[in-house]
Amino acid sequence: MPASQRLHFQEELARLEEQALGALDLVVTTLDRTLExxxxxxxxxAAIVIQDDDRIDGRYLEVHQxxxxxLALQAPVASDLRVVAALLHVIKHAxxxxxxxxxxxxxxxxxxxxxxxxxxxxxxxxxxxxxxxSEVSQSKQAFLLRDVALAEDLVRQDAxxxxxxxxxxxxxxxxxxxxxxxxxxxxxxxxxxxMERIGDNAVDVGEQVAFVVSGLFREFSDASHR
Amino acid sequence: MAENVTDQRRQEDxxxxxxxxxxxxxGLTAPAKGPRFKRDVIFDVEDINVYYGDHKAIRDVTxxxxxxxxxxxxxxxxxxxxxxxxxxxxxNDLIPSARVDGKIVYHGEDLYGSDIDAVQVRKRxxxxxxxxxxxxxxxxxxxxxxxxxxxxxxxxxxIVERALKRGALWDEVKDRLKTNAFGMSGGQQQxxxxxxxxxxxxxxxxxxxxxxxxxxxxxxxxxDLMSELKQEYSIVIVTHNMQQAARVSxxxxxxxxxxxxxxxxxxxAIVEFDETDKxxxxxxxKRTEDYVTGKFG
Numbered sequence: 363m364p365a366s367q368r369l370h371f372q373e374e375l376a377r378l379e380e381q382a383l384g385a386l387d388l389v390v391t392t393l394d395r396t397l398e399x400x401x402x403x404x405x406x407x408a409a410i411v412i413q414d415d416d417r418i419d420g421r422y423l424e425v426h427q428x429x430x431x432x433l434a435l436q437a438p439v440a441s442d443l444r445v446v447a448a449l450l451h452v453i454k455h456a457x458x459x460x461x462x463x464x465x466x467x468x469x470x471x472x473x474x475x476x477x478x479x480x481x482x483x484x485x486x487x488x489x490x491x492x493x494x495x496s497e498v499s500q501s502k503q504a505f506l507l508r509d510v511a512l513a514e515d516l517v518r519q520d521a522x523x524x525x526x527x528x529x530x531x532x533x534x535x536x537x538x539x540x541x542x543x544x545x546x547x548x549x550x551x552x553x554x555x556x557m558e559r560i561g562d563n564a565v566d567v568g569e570q571v572a573f574v575v576s577g578l579f580r581e582f583s584d585a586s587h588r
Numbered sequence: 589m590a591e592n593v594t595d596q597r598r599q600e601d602x603x604x605x606x607x608x609x610x611x612x613x614x615g616l617t618a619p620a621k622g623p624r625f626k627r628d629v630i631f632d633v634e635d636i637n638v639y640y641g642d643h644k645a646i647r648d649v650t651x652x653x654x655x656x657x658x659x660x661x662x663x664x665x666x667x668x669x670x671x672x673x674x675x676x677x678x679x680n681d682l683i684p685s686a687r688v689d690g691k692i693v694y695h696g697e698d699l700y701g702s703d704i705d706a707v708q709v710r711k712r713x714x715x716x717x718x719x720x721x722x723x724x725x726x727x728x729x730x731x732x733x734x735x736x737x738x739x740x741x742x743x744x745x746x747i748v749e750r751a752l753k754r755g756a757l758w759d760e761v762k763d764r765l766k767t768n769a770f771g772m773s774g775g776q777q778q779x780x781x782x783x784x785x786x787x788x789x790x791x792x793x794x795x796x797x798x799x800x801x802x803x804x805x806x807x808x809x810x811x812d813l814m815s816e817l818k819q820e821y822s823i824v825i826v827t828h829n830m831q832q833a834a835r836v837s838x839x840x841x842x843x844x845x846x847x848x849x850x851x852x853x854x855x856x857a858i859v860e861f862d863e864t865d866k867x868x869x870x871x872x873x874k875r876t877e878d879y880v881t882g883k884f885g
Contacts, residue, residue, distance in 0.1 A: 368882035437831055439868045439880045577870030 371436045375445060378428045379505075382449045385421045385456035386502040386567070390495055392418065392463045393560070397491040399470055400553065411467040418460035425453040444577060448570035452505065455563040459498065462556040462563075469549050469556075477546040480537050483530055487550055490526045490557040493519055497564035504571045513568035517582045523561040530554040627654035630792060630822045631676060631699075636690035638671050638680060645671045646856040649690070651841060658814060658823040660833035660864065663843030664879070668856020669826045672843070673794050676824060677713035678706045711738055714785030718797040720777030722769035722784075727752075727761050730769050730780055734788040747787060754820075755783025756813045775806025782813065786821075793817065795825040799832065811836050830880060833864065840867040842876045 392411055399407040429450055432438060438446050497519050504513035531554075534547040565582055573579045631653040638645045646668035653659050653676075661669040671680070678699065680686040692699040699709060711734070722730050731748045740747065748765070752758040757779045761772070769780055778798060785793060795814075799807040814823055814836050827833050833840055841861040845854050860867065860876045871877045878884035 371882070439830075439834070440871055440877050442881050443869060 371432075371438070371442075374428075374432060374436070375438070375442060378425060378432065378449055379445065381421065381428070382425045382453045382456070383502050383505055385418060385425065385453055386459075386498055388418050388421060389456050389459045389463070389498050389560075390502075392460055393491065393495045393498065396463045396466050397488065397495070399467060400491065401488060403470065403473070403476070405471050408467040408470040412464050415460050415464045418457055422453050422457040425449065429453075441574070441577075444574045448505075448574045451570045452567050455567050459560045459563045462560050465556045466553050469552055473546050473549050478540075478542045479546060480533065480543055483533050483537070483547060483550050486526050486530050486533070487554055487557070490523050490530075490554055490561075493523050493526075494557045494560040494564070497523070497561050501564040501567035501571075504568055505574075508571060508575050510572050510575050513571035514582055516565045516568040520561045520565050520583070523558055527554050527558040627657060629653070630655045630694065632691075632693040634691045634693075636672070636675060636688065636692065638668070638675060639685075639687045639689070640683070641685040643853060644855045646843075647846075649858050651858065651861045653822065653824060654839070655822050656818055656820075657838040658818050658825060658836055659839045659841065660837035661824065661826045661841050661843060662828075662830055662833050662879075663856070663859075664845055665828075666854050666856070667843035667845045669843050670796055671856065673796055673824055673826050676792070676794055677710050677715055679710075679715065681706050711788045712790050713792040713794060714788065714790040715794040715796070716778070716781050716785055716798045719801050720774055720781050722772075722777050722780050725769060726766045727769050727772070727780060728765040730784050731787045734784060738788055740788070751783045751787035754786045754817065755779045756809065756816070757783055773806070775802050775809060778802060778806065778810060779813065782810070782817075786817075791821055793821050793823045795823065797826055797828060800828065807832070830868075834868045837864045840864040842867065842871075842873075842879060844875055844879070 392414065395407055395411050395414075398404065399411060429446055432446060497516055500512060500516060500519070503509070504516070531551055534551045537543045537547050569579065569582055572582075629652045633649060633651050633653070636649040637647050649668075649672055661673060663669055674680045675688055675692060676694075676699075680688055688700060694709075694713075697704065723733060725733070728748055731751045732744050735744065735747050749758060749762075752761060757776060760776060761780075769777065772780060778801075782793070782795075782798075799810050802810065811832065814825070817823060818838075825833075825837065839861065840863075842859045843856050844859045846857055847854055860871060860873045862872070866872075867876060868880060871880065875884070
């Protein structure tokens with residue numbers, strides 16, 4: 363079978379990978395806007411984040427359909443099959459991360475106009491956001507380069523996010539005595555929770571990198587101990 | 589994915605997170621495949637080299653074929669798949685210049701031992717070829733031919749019926765057993781050839797590209813038939829259709845061609861022999877990977 367006969371297939375697979383990894387770029391942009399909306403308490407920007415999630419959802423449907431067609435028409439095997447299977451996961455995780463941004467954006471108006479804030483919680487939530495953004499970028503890069511070491515490094519960053527999540531919880535309990543800050547603090551706990559989930563999704567993308575390269579699926583870190 | 593389900597998803601995520609069990613400290617890993625259920629070996633092939641005159645056609649083939657399994661032989665043209673499968677029932681004996689070195693142990697006996705009768709070998713190890721090749725006789729006589737030559741005892745009508753049933757052909761031809769086999773469709777002719785091979789009660793069926801001359805419906809029938817037959821027989825199939833190998837076989841051997849003397853001389857060799865699932869999802873050898881993904885061949 364001359365190589366040229368599979369050329370169309372290889373191009374199609376490369377295009378699907380570009381589209382799926384592009385969804386992670388969309389997530390980074392959405393996350394940037396979400397963090398900005400959080401920082402400036404910008405309700406309009408939060409509304410745009412909610413509205414714009416349709417783009418990530420649309421990308422999900424596009425890649426999903428493309429993968430089904432590729433499976434049906436080209437019957438990929440071996441490393442090609444692993445890439446196709448991994449892309450299905452990647453696009454799903456991207457779609458979930460987009461949803462988490464929507465969750466955060468929906469929480470922001472609930473805090474009310476110029477609520478009393480706790481600076482420590484706010485700083486930690488923003489730090490979590492920056493770390494989550496970095497994880498998403500890195501997971502994309504690791505997939506693009508098939509770099510397992512880079513993918514495994516996500517666990518280190520994710521541990522930091524998880525630690526911040528716990529600290530925010532503790533601090534929210536501490537400031538919960540003050541009825542003025544209580545509601546805002548609880549909302550921030552939910553925001554932190556969404557960011558923590560984005561980090562987990564990025565680690566999951568990293569696990570797909572290791573699967574594509576080695577053919578074996580393994581969890582980088584134990585979910586029950588994260 | 590719609591906004592109204594994001595909250596529900598969040599709840600699901602949280603529920604999943606809170607229910608994750610602390611009793612699995614090692615985390616989720618793909619189930620490692622335990623040792624495969626070991627079947628009895630039917631062919632123990634050791635260091636087989638086949639020569640046509642001075643030309644070495646295949647070299648150093650070593651593998652074990654197992655009872656009640658379908659083994660597929662795949663590889664590019666000229667890689668020695670057909671040469672190898674013909675070694676398994678001593679078909680190469682019929683080519684004057686062919687010489688087989690090495691050892692094939694069949695049911696514990698050296699297949700090429702001096703005391704082995706090649707005709708008896710071919711009775712026990714049936715073969716089906718690329719093109720259906722019925723004899724210019726009735727359907728009945730096609731099936732009865734082998735048992736008569738072998739002097740098999742028993743009711744010939746029963747033998748014919750049993751073979752046609754095993755070949756998944758009985759219902760289609762039971763009312764016209766005396767008509768000429770050439771009146772059948774290509775797919776029916778090929779199933780007749782399979783039934784004919786089964787009539788002498790073999791325990792191995794060798795199939796050399798049995799579906800390459802058939803349409804997809806007939807191919808599907810033969811593939812279904814193979815899955816049924818493997819309950820009773822061991823099957824080795826040469827196929828150019830990799831999806832067919834992936835669909836029907838338990839084990840797959842990938843052969844390749846090695847070029848010598850600036851491409852003037854070609855020798856077939858085995859590259860990888862493993863479970864079909866492994867060959868088509870995560871092959872060990874780069875050459876197998878390139879072949880099954882269509883990057884080389």
